Amino acid sequence: MASRAAAKVVRKTKVPTDPIVHSPFLKIIIPAQQARPAPPLGPQLGRRNVNIANFCKDFNEKTKDVIEGIxxxxxISVKADRSYDxxxxxxxSMHLLRMAAAAKKGAALPGTEVCGRLTLKHIYHIAELKKQDPHLxxxxxxxxCKMLDWYSTPFRY
Incomplete structure (x- = not known):
């Protein structure tokens, strides 16, 4: 009898859990002009208390000059006042190399199979574009150019 009463007390006194704290930084790949509040973007922004509708409008506005779907x-860095950078x-790089080689996907067997054609001029122009990225x-x-040359193995003759 005493064990049943003790079990009821244990069930009633559950330990409160701490709320999950998400990182204020988020790295995600979004298709150009196609930001929508649907998953996977919406839940990730919602966890960080970002206004999802405003974010989608801002992103779509900033990518209006880019081909849709790229x-x-x-x-994204979220601040304490729910604003974001x-x-x-x-x-x-792989997407740009695929576009330059006019290939839908890379070769299944790099070095033996060719799926497109790239020249050094293509690699140079892509390198100029990638040089503007913050991490490069x-x-x-x-x-x-050496990095892109290494990535371009599936597109070589």
Whole structure:
């Protein structure tokens, strides 16, 4: 009898859990001009108390000059007053290389199979564009070209 009463007391006195604190920084890839409050973007912004409708309007406005649907890497930092800073980078290197090679996807067997054609001129122009990204600003153009050359293995002859 005493054990039943003790079990009821234990059930009633549950330990309160601490609220989950999410990081104020968020890195996400959003298609250009297609930010919507639906998952996965909406829940991630909602957890950080950001006004989702305003964010979608801001993002779509900032990417109106980009071809619709191109994946844009975004860095979002949320402040305590529910405002945010949005930094939009250029599309990923692999996406730009695929577009330049006119390939839908990379080769299944890089080095033996060719899925597109890239020239050094393509790589140079992509490197100039990627040099403007915040995380590559301090790199020299030659280093970025070498990195892109390494990434372009599936598109080589």
């Amino acid at each position: 994946p844009m890497p975004c860095f 949005l930094v939009i980078s250029h599309p990923s 600003m301090r790199r020299d153009l030659q280093m970025i």
